[in-house]
Amino acid sequence: MKRNKPKYKQIIDAAVIVIAENGYHQAQVSKIAKQAGVADGTIYLYFKNKEDILISLFQEKMGLFVEKIEEVIAGKQKAAEKLLVMVENHFKILSEDHHLAIVTQLELRQSNKDLRLKINDVLKGYLSLMDSILQEGIDNGEFHSLNIRLARQMIFGTIDETVTTWVMNEQKYDLVKQAPAVHQLLLNGFSGQNAD
Template sequence: MDKQKVKRQQILEASVRVIAENGYYKSRISNIAKKAGVADGTIYLYFKNKEDLLISLFEDIMGTFAASAQEVTEREETAAAQLGALVRHHFEYLGERPQLALLTQLELRQSQTELRWRISKILEPYLLLIERIAASGMEKDEFKSTLEPKLCRQMIFGTMDQIVTSWVMNGMKENLVDQAVPVFEMLQGAVCKQV
């Protein structure tokens, strides 16, 4: 990785920590710069402003998250196994990164409408992956034919998202991955023809 990419990554990682600790609105570019070990002005070489930094951070996070979820699910042959792998990956990824979980589950949701809209667009590839798993399950006659892929996607993502939000709100005391099996079994019962 070249020096510029390393510096940009340092700034993004510092942003996660600062925003998780202080909240988006109370976080200052100077705090992020200090945590990243760079001058304030250096941040503006990579990002226009704090909003651009947050959007870039979320693009980076979701790009990695969606790509790794795609990789994990592609290893599985059945749609049910793909769903199980997706649930486990979702909880493992955020469970291993508590500051990131705090940022995605709480801070990003408190931002302005325009910012939330831009963030929702970044989330689309991940949601489409879930929708493809649902559609594939219906095509292969594994999932109930009465389901609609987009609604199924919303139910699956909404369930996982709420579990992570509750975990964050309750102080992240338990191991989030412990929820993967019961959540998968519940979703499996809701979407699969035979469990």
């Protein structure tokens, strides 16, 4: 399994750095190879093509994302609490890896439609997690009856827009400190008046 060989991760980490520092369109394969300390051709022993590096990058990093968030959620009882730690950890993970934040919020969005559709597939695991929190909240009466897709779009849209604004402002303020306010805004939406 190539995914477990050291060069696999080495190349992905190199890609994150190169894309963050040079931008998506200046992240040539040869630059990534150089950063990873391998020859250009070696890249193709581990990845089908350049697009495959980017998808794999997203899968690896988003996998950690979902894993981490599932872990912290497990310790919480209420849907509202789960939502809070989700927002907090989403902000925390990206706060702790500035390169990754730039890559996911700004650079990777420059990829073409096809690539982004594939990235969306990867995102689905995360979105499902949101859906299940919402469903749980509805079932146990914390949230009123919601259109789950809409509510999830509000969660993801709000979180994503908040992070992007923070990255575009060159990460000048503390993103994690915004989590409670964002959480409260979302929560109001779900526990307030019925939206159907």
